[in-house]
Amino acid sequence: MAPNGRAAGSRAVLGSLTGPADSWLGAGLEHLVEARHRRRLQRLGHVAALDAASGMPSRTEVGDDTGATGAPTAPEPTWVTPSRVRSGNSLRVLVDGAEALAEVQAAILGAQRSVHIAGWHCSPDFRLVEGPGSLTLRELLGTVAHRVPVRVLMWGGPPVPVFKPSRRDVRAAAAGLMSGTSVECALDTREFTMHCHHEKLVVVDDRIAFVGGIDLTALAGNRLDSPAHPRTGSLGWHDASTVLQGPAVADVAAHFNARWGAVTGVTLDDPEPAPPAGEVEVELVRTVPEKMYDFLPRGEFSILSGYLAALRSARSHIYLENQFLWSPEVTDVLVAKLEHPPGNDFRVLLVLPRRPNNGRDTTRGQLARLLAADAGRGHLLATTLVGPTRESPGVYVHAKIGIVDDRWLTVGSANLNEHSLFNDTEVNVLTLDRELARSTRLRLWAEHTGRPLEDLDGPVAGVVDTVWRPICDEQDEASAAGREPVHRIERLQALSRRVDLLQGPLRGLLVDG
Structure with a gap:
């Protein structure tokens, strides 16, 4: 075996040995982080932020409250306050x-x-x-x-x-x-x-x-x-x-x-x-940690509440562009949605950076959880943006956008990690304006796929499956062959072992205050 082959073989053996331990360690630490977050928000009187839209069955309750199709019922997206x-x-x-x-x-x-x-x-x-x-x-x-x-x-x-x-x-x-x-x-x-x-x-x-x-x-x-x-x-x-x-x-x-x-x-x-x-209804949502300012001594966590409520309400699709996907609370909701999708046409589409400037392994780790929950059923597609040439530095995804069912839209400064949802000051705008949510999604999809709007204006599942997936397939082939990029997007893989995925949860556990 060539030296590179021996190294690859060793990594494969190591991966097979550590995989169960990696999963156990990662899940255990995430539960500790979530428990600490819950105790903190209970102490502050904000635990409702974690239970937003609690009419949606929780991860352990799915199947107990279902509609005629057997899928969990979901409330309409709503305002936070x-x-x-x-x-x-x-x-x-x-x-x-x-x-x-x-x-x-x-x-x-x-x-x-x-x-x-x-x-x-x-x-x-x-x-x-x-x-x-x-x-x-x-x-x-x-x-x-x-x-x-x-x-x-x-x-x-x-x-x-x-x-x-x-x-x-x-x-x-x-x-x-x-x-x-x-x-x-x-x-x-x-x-x-x-x-x-x-x-x-x-x-x-x-x-x-x-x-x-x-x-x-x-x-x-x-x-x-x-x-x-x-x-x-x-x-x-x-x-x-x-x-x-x-x-x-x-x-x-x-x-x-x-x-x-x-x-x-x-x-x-x-x-x-x-x-x-104009005619648009808008709510300003924030993260302000407790004890930071006298004007909000118990803090505010309405960005967290808004995201969790909207994701739990999703029936058709979830579209997220974000710099980080660390938050176990957010990932738990997405995992539950993928394990028990509201319907066959339900889709979760992610646009994340290839290499976040920190926490790369944690982002990939949460992606690994989502891919495992999807189990190849095709409800999830995770993508990233590529540069115009193989030698270019690429395109960094710094946007913080969430769209659910073309009924709920948020844009702002908040990432989907413990920093933005619990500990940094952040401000987002939130609207339930359907036309603005839909037009924003279509504009972003046209930018990323390079397709005209008319090619994207159809049922979301069909567009994801007939436009986004083939583009990712072609880009994967070009990358594997060492050719120049043929598209602006490519499929994002979950490359990291779970034992390497602890940076974000550890940081949340140690510095949440």
């Missing part, structure tokens, strides 16, 4: 940075009263648009700050410089934004160990708000990408944001104002809700 739902809004989904950041810059340049930005990190030299004469973020904000208040709230960085941006990096960025300008910057250093302030918000005049996953920085990857993802010299970056106008903007503004006041001691007056600007 109905009293916070705002009607009369305009809500648009902006796909990829080239589109989103151009609109952000235009809104900032048109500011008449104020510009408020909250982010994970902001870089003074970052340009929101490309081309001759484009402004850096410092130049853009400095220009506007001559006439209106401009306030930037950033995470202060980790207390120990184990990853970027370090606290030194953040202080330098804040100094760069303020140097020679009237821009105000505040650094929020309140966080649980190994967690951060992760939301990405821009609020202009308390009348237009951008809520999504796009950071105003090139740290870790250039956010200025387009749906064609044409870059060959740098990592492509698939992301999404929303632009919101109408009464719901007041909730985004109030959230920023509350955090700004907590960090700086300066109270900003919350705006009255703006007049109607």
Whole structure:
């Protein structure tokens, strides 16, 4: 046997020996994490977030409450906090940075009263648009700050410089934004160990708000990408944001104002809700850990509640784009759906990064659970995005989008991991607008498959099986033969052994607080 063959054989033997132990260790640790999460939320009075839409049979109850087809009945997707739902809004989904950041810059340049930005990190030299004469973020904000208040709230960085941006990096960025300008910057250093302030918000005049996953920085990857993802010299970056106008903007503004006041001691007056600007109902959902701010001493976990309720309600399809798939609570619901699908045409379609910037093995581990639950029945397809050439760095999936049955849509900053659902500050928008959910899904599918909308506008199961799967098959063949990519998507495999899949659960167990 050749040396490579011997190594492969050894790995296969090791895998066969450790497989049962891997599974036992992984499942055991996930149960510990989930039990700790439940105790924590019970203590805080938020355990209902874990039991959202509890009319749906749980994993152990499936089969006891079924409809005429033998599949579990499911409730309609609903709001997390109905009293916070705002009607009369305009809500648009902006796909990829080239589109989103151009609109952000235009809104900032048109500011008449104020510009408020909250982010994970902001870089003074970052340009929101490309081309001759484009402004850096410092130049853009400095220009506007001559006439209106401009306030930037950033995470202060980790207390120990184990990853970027370090606290030194953040202080330098804040100094760069303020140097020679009237821009105000505040650094929020309140966080649980190994967690951060992760939301990405821009609020202009308390009348237009951008809520999504796009950071105003090139740290870790250039956010200025387009749906064609044409870059060959740098990592492509698939992301999404929303632009919101109408009464719901007041909730985004109030959230920023509350955090700004907590960090700086300066109270900003919350705006009255703006007049109607459209016909979309919107709810702002958040993760705010307990004991972080006096304005929410017991925290808020409405993003977690929203996702769990929607996933449990799924009857036709679940479509998720996300940077991470660590959360055992989310995976439990998906596993239950795949083990007991609502019908033969039920589909779960995932778009995840090939190599998350951390936690890669954990993401693959949860994928392994899902593939095992599907057991080859074809209800699940997990995919990733590829670059334009074999030698290109590829395309990183940073979007955080959830669509269920074309009835429920969320976009924001929250990943599907313990960080975003329990420990980082996050903000998403949620809507039950069917047309917006459907049109967003079709637009994303057209981008990823390279097919016109009319080829994708049909029953979801049929489109997944006759468009997505053949594309993945062709891409698999091209990759195996060493040829250039022939499509933008390929099938994502569960490559890791379960013993390597403990990073995310361990982190959740050790640093949840």
